[in-house]
Amino acid sequence: MNPAVPPKLEDIISKLLEKDRELRYQSAAELRSDLKRLKRDTESGRLQAQDSEAVRVSSANVSVAGAGRGPSGSASSGSALVAAARQHKAGVGVMVAVVLLLIAAAAFGVYSLFFSSRIQPFQSIKITKINGTHNARLGAMSPDGNYLAYVLNNEGNESLWLRHLSSESNVQIIAPEHVQYSGLRFSPDGSHIYFSHTLLVSGPASQEYDLYRIPVLGGTPQLLVKDIDTNPSFSSDGRRFAFVRANDPDPGKYHLLIANADGSNEKSIFAGPMANVVSDAAWSPDGKAIVGTVFDQAEDSISTLISIDPDTGAQRTISRPPYTLLRNVSWLPDGRALAVIYSSRETNFNRQQVGLISYPDGKFRPITADTNDYANLSIAADGATIATVMRQAFRDVYVSSGLKADYSDARQITSGDPVPVVAWARDNNLLTEQGTSIREISPNGELKGEIASEKESAAMQPNGCSDGHVVFARGMVKTLSVNIWRSEADGTGLHRLTEGKRDMYPMCSPDSKTVFYMDMTVPAYMKVSIDGGQPERVTKDFAEFNASFDIARDGKTLALGTYDFKAQRPTLSLASLESGQILRTFEYDPRHQGQPRFSPDDKGIVYPVREKGVDNLWLQPLDGGPGRQLTNFTSLRIYSYQWSPDGKSLALVRGDSPSDLVLIQNSPGK
Secondary structure: OOOOOOHHHHHHHHHHOOOOOOOOOOOHHHHHHHHHHHHHHHHHOOOOHHHHHHOOOOOOOOOOOOOOEOOOOOEOHHHHHHHHHHHOHHHHHHHHHHHHHHHHHHHHHHHHHHOHHHOOOOOOEEEEEOOOOOOEEEEEEOOOOOEEEEEEEEOOEEEEEEEEOOOOEEEEEEEEEOOOEEEEEEOOOOOEEEEEEEOOOOOOOOOOEEEEEEEOOOOOOEEEEOOOOOOOEEOOOOOEEEEEEEOOOOOOEEEEEEEEOOOOOOEEEEEEEHHHOEEEEEEOOOOOOEEEEEEEEEOOEEEEEEEEOOOOOOEEEEEOOOOEEEEEEEEOOOOOEEEEEEEEHHHOOOOOEEEEEEOOOOOEEEOOOOOOEEEEEEEOOOOOEEEEEEEOOEEEEEEEOOOOOOOOOOEEOOOOOOOOOEEEOOOOOEEEEEOOEEEEEOOOOOEEEEEOOOOOEEEEEEEEOOOOOEEEEEEEOOOOEEEEEEEOOOOOOOEEOOOOOEEEEEEEOOOOOEEEEEEOOOOEEEEEEOOOOOOEEOOOOOEOOOOOEEEOOOOOEEEEEEEEOOOOEEEEEEEEOOOOOEEEEEEOOOOEOOOOEEOOOOOEEEEEEEEOOEEEEEEEEOOOOOOEEOOOOOOOEEEEEEEOOOOOOEEEEEEEOOEEEEEEEEOOOO
């Protein structure tokens, strides 16, 4: 409307306001250069007449024509503008300077509009512990952010609760039962809570979780899906949900399925081997992708975030953060990022944190970086609050002389950093993990030696052999693998025995000629010579993923944790070391927790039983007689245990893992 305005100025403004990020100005320097060029050309009269063709005119009094003269021979409007500019160079210069300031202000506004909204959330955070949720194991945020559903574990029984955050009131939705919950989510409209747990008859150790839903204010749970292994993740319209089912109907294989909100009309859209199972899945807000985390070793990564098209099943890779193990995943509501639970080599993969992966470019960054351990997450609909469970670990070594029948003389010999496992060496010393190394300590806790890790490696899960060797699992960053190694107790004579990707939990045979271990990529029980060589599978029966094994002192029998897929429950089996054939199969006590071991006289199988939140060792006689309690502890849980080579002393790792619900809130103003 102002004929004195140079036509190039509108081009600059249009480019500044261009919605396509690739076509608009990429930097303030680029904008400044164009403005300085415009000022120079205007003041020097270098603007050409043809530039006027770009001018969009809204005044009815100004006609627009091509360069040169119109039919009447009068000067064109472009020529008139240039002439005016030449006559008023000083005025135009002042005007451009003023416009420069206005453009700078506009640029800031445009930057705020187009770029500030792209700053990733949770750059600054506030973590708040939710009072009254001690021993919470799972949590889920309601879509409106006003409620938390959570699972409490008290004395080995689990119950479902609802908390109103603003009033801090809690309501029990389902009474405590001897089951283990796995999935927990609100429906998108907030009217129902979806949850999964094990069968009551199978107890917490079962690997089958059934999905139910219940009205938010309570009622009768409705069974929706049998055998679900992840959280249900809903489509944007709430009519369907996605989930993963593992080892059913085919052991060693998993399926990603979609079902209606009531559990009907199941449909498999993707399948793969259990070695690369999708550990969690989340349906995107726009409905175009189901994103999941997969254990997948390649180059410098061990975990992958993949996207699966719910209509075609087509897969593509989103992110491979180096040396990072991804677990739970949840979308931010705007669909531009996902929150994840992850662990990394900085903590030897023992402590989980919360991170963020932008979408679709897959850039990863941590949100938390502290000494706590986080598990499970969900996000409110405003995208500003993450609900998760914060855990701590207290685990110390205790040693009993065995002079008392119930091992009540067990005394604590370590303190400080948590100790994951304990085992006996040949000279009656103990082997423990400490950070990334293995330590040899006396029964009084005195340090005797250390198998130190080399750079970019970690030694773990030690076991002593009768000939004095120590076998252990060793993770290597360079190869992103965990293998079985052998050394002397002082750390000399290192020798690798296996070449697999995830070979763990080694144990020597009584004659020290063979090392047994678990190949966790299957999982399967394996054996290899103490000098290395070609590994062999011990038995064709499927291993219980979370179980371990033990070898009888006579060297003839293995006690194995197995799984009965038909009955959908864990079982305890005895296998011949010579043939690998299963000799007998027993039912576990449904309260069992942890590793089975032979009793010192080989006449029974021992395993921890958790009752009222306390672990004690129980003996299951092999002659079919009634089981009985061996220890009489009144507190703490048992995480590892082993009898000394002479069968008299008992070493245990005992402790606890307290947990609370916390809210991680975005603090953009900080």
